[in-house]
Amino acid sequence: MAVTRPLLDLVNVTAGYGQTPVLFDVDMSVAEGEIACLLGRNGVGKTTLLRSIIGLNALTSGNIYFNDADITKAPTYKRARKGIAYIPQGREIIPYLTVLDNLKMGFSASGKKAKRIPAEIYDFFPMLKEHLQRQGGLLSGGQQQQLAIARGLMCNPKIILLDEPTEGIQPSIVQEIEDTLRRINIEKGITIIVVEQKIEFARKLAQQFFIMEKGAIVEKGKTDKLADSLLHRYLAV
Ligand SMILES: Nc1ncnc2c1ncn2[C@@H]1O[C@H](COP(=O)(O)OP(=O)(O)OP(=O)(O)O)[C@@H](O)[C@H]1O
Numbered sequence: 001m002a003v004t005r006p007l008l009d010l011v012n013v014t015a016g017y018g019q020t021p022v023l024f025d026v027d028m029s030v031a032e033g034e035i036a037c038l039l040g041r042n043g044v045g046k047t048t049l050l051r052s053i054i055g056l057n058a059l060t061s062g063n064i065y066f067n068d069a070d071i072t073k074a075p076t077y078k079r080a081r082k083g084i085a086y087i088p089q090g091r092e093i094i095p096y097l098t099v100l101d102n103l104k105m106g107f108s109a110s111g112k113k114a115k116r117i118p119a120e121i122y123d124f125f126p127m128l129k130e131h132l133q134r135q136g137g138l139l140s141g142g143q144q145q146q147l148a149i150a151r152g153l154m155c156n157p158k159i160i161l162l163d164e165p166t167e168g169i170q171p172s173i174v175q176e177i178e179d180t181l182r183r184i185n186i187e188k189g190i191t192i193i194v195v196e197q198k199i200e201f202a203r204k205l206a207q208q209f210f211i212m213e214k215g216a217i218v219e220k221g222k223t224d225k226l227a228d229s230l231l232h233r234y235l236a237v
Pocket residue numbers: 017020022040041042043044045046047048049
């Protein structure tokens with residue numbers, strides 16, 4: 001009988017930059033429909049882990065399974081076509097392109113010809129409709145973050161990897177982003193992994209947590225059981 005794996009399954013993942021190892025034997029499983037947060041101090045390897053999942057960092061050893069396929073050696077564009085969207089820290093909006101053209105860039109990740117922007121995008125992010133012809137670089141940080149998430153949705157992902165979506169964003173927009181991510185998860189069934197420094201944001205949004213320290217997952221569990229003692233030990237909160 002075939003074994004059914006979680007939607008995303010990392011097994012003994014080791015990776016780094018050149019000769020410098022950064023991730024050590026990371027095991028991480030995220031089930032379909034779940035929201036997981038990845039916590040840890042600066043420099044412990046959270047971004048490197050997300051980059052390894054989307055294929056921007058090759059593994060030294062270990063395997064990554066997605067949707068029951070071994071994607072360890074698949075190039076980034078194929079991972080995107082299989083349904084992994086990556087929204088990097090800093091958002092990477094093209095500043096001189098309009099909001100509309102930034103959105104359309106998301107189509108290319110799916111490998112399909114550009115079509116109309118689905119109405120649901122404006123339903124999730126009404127602000128974008130008002131700014132379609134503005135240059136992306138003129139949006140506020142919070143608006144750019146919303147644009148980046150919307151662009152990620154254009155390839156119809158099964159999972160979204162988000163790196164610090166609330167960084168440098170004013171509280172009212174942080175709340176909006178939290179609500180929209182929850183809607184995207186519930187209404188579209190999209191699985192989410194979010195790297196976060198804002199513990200309360202992560203706690204409210206995610207059902208599952210992983211804590212990283214020196215390139216390894218040192219604690220994991222349900223967020224409603226995320227003890228303050230762990231936060232003190234690993235995040236110095
Ligand atoms: N392009 C790179 N080349 C070499 N080393 C890198 C590179 N990017 C990151 N590193 C190193 O890898 C380690 C992990 O960095 P990473 O960005 O993954 O951590 P992080 O937990 O995401 O931190 P932050 O919260 O600051 O983004 C750090 O020691 C960092 O200096």
